[in-house]
Amino acid sequence: MLAIFFLAVVLDQLGYLSQIRTLAQATLRPAQGLVTGAASQANDVLDRRQTLEQLQQDRAFLQSEVNRLLVENIQLRELERENHQLRELLNYTRNNPNFDYTTASVVGRVIGADPSNLLYTIFLDVGAKDGITRDMPVISQRGLVGRVVEVSPTSSQVLLLIDPASSVNTVIQNTRVEGIVRGELGGTLLMERIPQGVTVSPGDLVLTSGLGGNFPDKLVIGQITEVLQQDLELFQSARVRSTVDFGDLETVLVLTAFQPVGYEEGMLKLQEDSN
Amino acid sequence: MKKACLSFRRTAISAYVTLPLLTLAVILQTTLNRYLNINDIHPNLVLVFVLSCSLLKGWQRAILLALAGGIFLDLLTSVHLGIFTISLMITALLATFWQTRYFANMILPILLAFPYSLLFNLLILIALRLSGYSVAWLEILRTIVVPESLLNVLVMVIIYPLLTWLNNQRQKGELRI
Numbered sequence: 001m002l003a004i005f006f007l008a009v010v011l012d013q014l015g016y017l018s019q020i021r022t023l024a025q026a027t028l029r030p031a032q033g034l035v036t037g038a039a040s041q042a043n044d045v046l047d048r049r050q051t052l053e054q055l056q057q058d059r060a061f062l063q064s065e066v067n068r069l070l071v072e073n074i075q076l077r078e079l080e081r082e083n084h085q086l087r088e089l090l091n092y093t094r095n096n097p098n099f100d101y102t103t104a105s106v107v108g109r110v111i112g113a114d115p116s117n118l119l120y121t122i123f124l125d126v127g128a129k130d131g132i133t134r135d136m137p138v139i140s141q142r143g144l145v146g147r148v149v150e151v152s153p154t155s156s157q158v159l160l161l162i163d164p165a166s167s168v169n170t171v172i173q174n175t176r177v178e179g180i181v182r183g184e185l186g187g188t189l190l191m192e193r194i195p196q197g198v199t200v201s202p203g204d205l206v207l208t209s210g211l212g213g214n215f216p217d218k219l220v221i222g223q224i225t226e227v228l229q230q231d232l233e234l235f236q237s238a239r240v241r242s243t244v245d246f247g248d249l250e251t252v253l254v255l256t257a258f259q260p261v262g263y264e265e266g267m268l269k270l271q272e273d274s275n
Numbered sequence: 276m277k278k279a280c281l282s283f284r285r286t287a288i289s290a291y292v293t294l295p296l297l298t299l300a301v302i303l304q305t306t307l308n309r310y311l312n313i314n315d316i317h318p319n320l321v322l323v324f325v326l327s328c329s330l331l332k333g334w335q336r337a338i339l340l341a342l343a344g345g346i347f348l349d350l351l352t353s354v355h356l357g358i359f360t361i362s363l364m365i366t367a368l369l370a371t372f373w374q375t376r377y378f379a380n381m382i383l384p385i386l387l388a389f390p391y392s393l394l395f396n397l398l399i400l401i402a403l404r405l406s407g408y409s410v411a412w413l414e415i416l417r418t419i420v421v422p423e424s425l426l427n428v429l430v431m432v433i434i435y436p437l438l439t440w441l442n443n444q445r446q447k448g449e450l451r452i
Contacts, residue, residue, distance in 0.1 A: 115304045117419045164408045
């Protein structure tokens, strides 16, 4: 056997066994292919399983990242919005340096924290401890919001401009015509007591006049949208669209430095001034 | 004497459940209305709760809850105290008319939220008119009262079955409302 083996080695070295080698390789190739394929497939399956596990881990990680980023995004948007609001309020305070302000966050329902759909009040998270007293005007960066009607040590209730119990002495900016803006049931504003004969047009801006001493002057109230004029009436009236979006109130300013006076006191003051 | 004590105990136990629920309704109504509204019109949770109890429990409970709920509402508004209380009590009392009727299903009591919501709001509007407010009746009915009444029906779909379930628990002796 050893002799045959050594003889085969010598013949292979001399190149006489190449045909036999080729034949053997050709015979084994399909089997090799089969086994290699099977092994490869098995390897693929293992790889896929590992990949699947990896992908599942990656997916879970990415999902948690998405959730985290979503929350972060919401927080950033909230901060951006708050920042924007505060900047606008800051601009307002810079443009109106003669008032002292207390910044207040609105708590409770915003458009009419009042539980009914007919009346409109909101609650603020600042009260007597923060220097808030009754009748102080409340504004936002968009204009007049209302006035404080009830004060507790830590909260206060604000009667919104659109409440039917609210009335403000106003003036039309370009014509200087005076009138009274009242809230109506349903949340609209009506400017009354506009003298006949004066021209009032849709688009005119309405500001507080300061008459009566309940509100400071030049606070923006809104824009006239419709003029209601009848020749037989003593006065004209006009519908006013408030510049404040009462459904979107979140942060407001309470004018703590402004000392409102009652209507009677205001009238007496006017009479004294005229004398 | 024993019967009176038992009745008082039942009422006291009932109050433990209904008053917190009523308070919750008031809190939700004054805080979440900003989110639970359609075109700035929100449902009246307190009214729906009181109506549901009126339909389920009869006039005594209805009056008591309407009184408590009405005072809550009155305290949270800027109008004279009593407007909401009286309107709610009248509405609740009239709603108990149906309490003795047999309800084969829940559809009728749920639908009753609509006319009684209309009635409640009309009573408030009358009271406001008498207090000196100017009321544009048709406009307010169209833009506020009818939409609110429809929303109340939707809320009734949730609250009434819930209270019915609680009431059934009571009848089984597990809970009293």
